Amino acid sequence: MRDRNLFSSTITRPAGAMMWIGAALVLLLMNFVFPKVSASVRTTVIDLLSPLIRVAGTPAEMAQGLQGRFHDAAQLRADNEALRAEVANLKTWAEAARQLEDENRRLKSFLRYKDESVVSYITTRAIAESGGGFRNSVIVTAGSSEGVERDMIALDENGVVGRVIEVGNWTARVLLYSDLNFRLPVTVEEANQRAIFAGQGRHDPKLMFMPQELEVKPGMRVVTSGHGGLFPAGLPVGVVKEASEGNITVQTFGRVDTMEMIRLARYQLPKETPSPDAASSEKTPDAESPLQKAEPPVLKEKEKDKEKEKTDTPKKTEPSTQKAP
Amino acid sequence: MEWLQKIDTAVRSSLPVALCLVFVLLDMAPWTSPIAHAVLDPIPLIILCYWVIHRPEFFPMSASFGVGLLRDALSGQFLGVITFSYLLADFILRSQRTFFANQPFLSSWMVYGLVLTGAGLLQWSLTSLMEHEFLDLVPMLLRIAFGVLLYPVISGVLSWLQNILSRG
Numbered sequence: 001m002r003d004r005n006l007f008s009s010t011i012t013r014p015a016g017a018m019m020w021i022g023a024a025l026v027l028l029l030m031n032f033v034f035p036k037v038s039a040s041v042r043t044t045v046i047d048l049l050s051p052l053i054r055v056a057g058t059p060a061e062m063a064q065g066l067q068g069r070f071h072d073a074a075q076l077r078a079d080n081e082a083l084r085a086e087v088a089n090l091k092t093w094a095e096a097a098r099q100l101e102d103e104n105r106r107l108k109s110f111l112r113y114k115d116e117s118v119v120s121y122i123t124t125r126a127i128a129e130s131g132g133g134f135r136n137s138v139i140v141t142a143g144s145s146e147g148v149e150r151d152m153i154a155l156d157e158n159g160v161v162g163r164v165i166e167v168g169n170w171t172a173r174v175l176l177y178s179d180l181n182f183r184l185p186v187t188v189e190e191a192n193q194r195a196i197f198a199g200q201g202r203h204d205p206k207l208m209f210m211p212q213e214l215e216v217k218p219g220m221r222v223v224t225s226g227h228g229g230l231f232p233a234g235l236p237v238g239v240v241k242e243a244s245e246g247n248i249t250v251q252t253f254g255r256v257d258t259m260e261m262i263r264l265a266r267y268q269l270p271k272e273t274p275s276p277d278a279a280s281s282e283k284t285p286d287a288e289s290p291l292q293k294a295e296p297p298v299l300k301e302k303e304k305d306k307e308k309e310k311t312d313t314p315k316k317t318e319p320s321t322q323k324a325p
Numbered sequence: 326m327e328w329l330q331k332i333d334t335a336v337r338s339s340l341p342v343a344l345c346l347v348f349v350l351l352d353m354a355p356w357t358s359p360i361a362h363a364v365l366d367p368i369p370l371i372i373l374c375y376w377v378i379h380r381p382e383f384f385p386m387s388a389s390f391g392v393g394l395l396r397d398a399l400s401g402q403f404l405g406v407i408t409f410s411y412l413l414a415d416f417i418l419r420s421q422r423t424f425f426a427n428q429p430f431l432s433s434w435m436v437y438g439l440v441l442t443g444a445g446l447l448q449w450s451l452t453s454l455m456e457h458e459f460l461d462l463v464p465m466l467l468r469i470a471f472g473v474l475l476y477p478v479i480s481g482v483l484s485w486l487q488n489i490l491s492r493g
Contacts (some may be wrong), residue, residue, distance in 0.1 A: 027405030057351035
């Protein structure tokens with residue numbers, strides 16, 4: 001008895017083979033003639049298969065967990081010492097950042113500068129990556145139903161790792177900075193120069209459209225410039241690694257080979273420009289500073305002590321400046 | 326009990342395609358090791374080539390189309406690139422399967438190496454054409470090398486599986 005299978009309708013004659021090959025050619029042409037249809041086919045397939053993709057990723061997660069445990073056990077002491085040194089360094093930087101933030105707030109108030117843009121984050125998880133294909137991208141478990149939109153910036157705990165290029169209902173595709181098609185407007189902070197950050201595949205990403213006469217040194221920080229209004233400015237991208245003539249490469253903060261959790265930055269520009277009179281009279285509550293959120297408990301205790309000292313010390317009365325008649 | 330036999334037959338005959346789909350999904354997993362993708366990437370094509378030569382009724386062209394389309398969609402590439410290369414490989418092997426099935430192991434290994442190289446270069450050419458620039462060839466060559474090295478192991482497992490399916 002001839003075996004039957006679920007695809008029993010397939011024709012193996014040459015005409016049937018030509019039909020399937022013709023269908024593949026139609027798919028190829030569709031990328032140019034109907035690109036949106038191609039994109040929607042991809043996102044629909046991923047949306048439908050996302051539960052299976054998550055299950056298939058279980059062996060990779062287990063392998064990653066085992067690798068992490070072995071690494072932790074072997075590097076425990078060294079990691080502890082490194083973390084202690086980092087905490088001590090960060091405490092110093094936290095105080096400096098707080099002073100700078102206060103000064104920034106005073107200057108903005110002095111200039112009546114009003115930034116009504118809102119940045120919020122959608123935290124999601126990478127469940128699949130493009131594998132061995134030519135496109136370096138990952139699929140995340142958040143889609144339009146969670147508010148994900150095209151061109152959102154993706155970050156890991158260290159910095160920018162990519163941007164959203166396709167959005168389905170429950171999943172989205174993030175193009176990584178290592179892809180050849182990845183482009184991002186950035187600023188080299190110390191040089192105050194804008195450039196385009198471009199992916200280079202296996203090689204380090206580079207900066208394009210930099211003036212030749214500009215002196216760029218290794219170690220200069222590269223951040224997003226916010227041009228285009230699609231994402232906020234100041235997001236960490238990396239540092240200049242090499243700066244030879246015509247070739248400036250960047251050592252990125254974000255890591256595309258070990259990321260698991262990804263944050264997508266949702267950036268909303270103000271919809272209406274308020275009139276100057278309304279701006280001066282309207283009192284807007286100060287947005288909560290990220291430093292306040294991230295403040296370590298030790299520093300909070302110090303602040304409480306300072307406030308307590310202020311309330312305990314008796315107020316000194318200032319000498320009267322009025323002249324006697 | 327006839328319906329049990331039908332279910333058994335359906336499951337057995339769907340196993341090759343299901344195995345191919347499992348490896349497509351495994352290749353998509355976020356492996357931290359860069360070698361993992363180079364190792365997993367050629368396996369679906371090994372499975373396709375083996376079954377098209379030895380048991381073509383278990384791997385029809387519609388399955389080759391579906392697997393190729395799935396890989397295109399999941400990897401984010403241009404739709405049709407992998408699909409077209411898989412269908413072309415399927416057509417060539419299927420049309421000459423009588424000749425290939427009777428070849429000794431070393432010959433079939435060489436044939437598979439040629440098919441893998443041809444499919445890989447076709448994907449690279451099509452993608453480079455669509456991107457309007459020459460893409461990096463090294464990752465593709467690495468996948469081809471791993472695929473050729475893995476063929477004896479994978480074909481051995483598939484041969485064992487074929488014996489089990491034939492017993493039914």
